[in-house]
Amino acid sequence: MRDRLVWAVGILVFLLGTTIVLFGSQTYFDRNQFRKDFQKLLFHQRVITLALKLLSDAKDLETGQRGFLLTDNPSYLEPYQNSRKTIIAHLDMLLSVSRKSPYILAEAQKTGGLIAREISILNRAIVTQEVSGQKTALKIITDGEPKARMDALRVSVGNILLSQNREITILESIAFKDRRMVRRNFLLFLGSSFLFIIITIVIIYQEIRKNSKLLRRLEEESSHDELTGIPNRRFLQEWSKVEILQDRNKEFSFTLLYLDLNHFKAVNDQLGHAAGNHVLKAAVKRFQSALREGDLLVRIGGDEFIAIIRGTLSPMEKELLVQRLRRTLLHPSIIPGNVSIPFGLSVGIASYPDDGDHLDDLLRAADKDMYQDKMSQKTGRSTKMDSV
Structure with missing residues (x-):
């Protein structure tokens, strides 16, 4: 056995x-x-x-x-x-x-x-x-x-x-x-x-x-804008999860700028989408030249951009930054050809953590401020040093 x-x-x-x-x-x-x-x-x-x-x-x-x-x-x-x-x-x-x-x-x-x-x-x-x-x-x-x-x-x-x-x-x-x-x-x-x-x-x-x-x-890898090469909305959302959620208990602050190109639709309508793409790419280069190294520039869609400035800015520093962005964008003109289009820039500002603890809150606050700036420019009463 x-x-x-x-x-x-x-x-x-x-x-x-x-x-x-x-x-x-x-x-x-x-x-x-x-x-x-x-x-x-x-x-x-x-x-x-x-x-x-x-x-x-x-x-x-x-x-x-x-x-x-x-x-x-x-x-x-x-x-x-x-x-x-x-x-x-x-x-x-x-x-x-x-x-x-x-x-x-x-x-x-x-x-x-x-x-x-x-x-x-x-x-x-x-x-x-x-x-x-x-x-x-x-x-x-x-x-x-x-x-x-x-x-x-x-x-x-x-x-x-x-x-x-x-x-x-x-x-x-x-x-x-x-x-x-x-x-x-x-x-x-x-x-x-x-x-x-x-x-x-x-x-x-x-x-x-x-x-x-x-x-x-x-x-x-699909977190960057195909046309301009800069980060897109998805990247911004992931960035906010890391920077805001993980650093909530630390001394961390930044300023969010909501940038909107005025009359960009007129560029597309009068000159075509190729010219519109040219304007968007040129605008990105102008914005990047006006920002500091380490600041974040994001395209969230169409003619709208978000700039993230690390640290706390004083009211005067914010005004000077807006002035520099407008001056860099508009002079010389980035519109191809000799077409007369009243091109401009509307800016909304929100600060973390003063204006919100989440990205969505900051975007809403900056969007509201940007809309007020756009209306003020139409009536000639803008307060953000729009004379460039």
């Missing part, structure tokens, strides 16, 4: 050991394959992101150049020059990333040739306008069918996007099949060892946690 028990235990241990080794080998392979597939997925997503940025840069490049040719306004050259730098940088990044795939590299090189040709034509048109005038410069742009050139660029980038979406679909299909195989192996090994089940559950739980952390990290 004892010998049989020893044999039974020995067989059970052998089966258990074999099961653990097989399952461990399978698990090791699956995890390595998952990492490889995940790296491939990140690669394809990176290529897609860079390809989309190239299209956006090309559009901005053409918009800035055409704005200069049509209006002869040098202010359009700044977004043009910036777009030219970014499109070259994104193209270099795409070429560097694409070395892993001969097909993508070939398409990226083709796209680079189209971009280089377009930049050459656009540069030649700008130089020609400065030397020979607008009519000759526009002729350079219209010759060679500019729509055909942009369509060729879109087709080339579209080929890259199509191939990458196809690869992502294949990876998702492979991942789905791999998951089915893991389940089947799990059922086969289920009767052999309870320990095997525990190990499997632990591994799956760890992978789920890793994926959850990755999703949370990607979600946190």
Whole structure:
């Protein structure tokens, strides 16, 4: 009886050991394959992101150049020059990333040739306008069918996007099949060892946690305004939770400024959304130059911004800061062209903790003060040193 028990235990241990080794080998392979597939997925997503940025840069490049040719306004050259730098940088990044795939590299090189040709034509048109005038410069742009050139660029980038979406679909299909195989192996090994089940559950739980952390990290990266690059409302809310809730018992104070661009809608209506975007970007740069290093500037939507000034400001310091913001914003004018629009700035002020313990309370107080300032400017009775 004892010998049989020893044999039974020995067989059970052998089966258990074999099961653990097989399952461990399978698990090791699956995890390595998952990492490889995940790296491939990140690669394809990176290529897609860079390809989309190239299209956006090309559009901005053409918009800035055409704005200069049509209006002869040098202010359009700044977004043009910036777009030219970014499109070259994104193209270099795409070429560097694409070395892993001969097909993508070939398409990226083709796209680079189209971009280089377009930049050459656009540069030649700008130089020609400065030397020979607008009519000759526009002729350079219209010759060679500019729509055909942009369509060729879109087709080339579209080929890259199509191939990458196809690869992502294949990876998702492979991942789905791999998951089915893991389940089947799990059922086969289920009767052999309870320990095997525990190990499997632990591994799956760890992978789920890793994926959850990755999703949370990607979600946190969406806390900045796409147009201006500064923090958005979501960032401000998270900032307030850290600074206000965690530091409530400490000596902590700040001043919140609610900034609203007067008559911004008229800019969009009369000059178009491209000009409106230009004004918003320029306003952000002006505001940042007027604020101190370490102060926080947030775009909460449309033409409304929030500035957070650390520390307590005296009434005179607040007035001087508002004066500096208005003067920096309005002189020289940030409105492109020679259009006469009564552009201005309304400012509301609230202080923490005097005007509220929560961000929402401070925003309401500052919004109310900003509205009073806007009404005062309309009636000519503003008290915030609006004469700049």
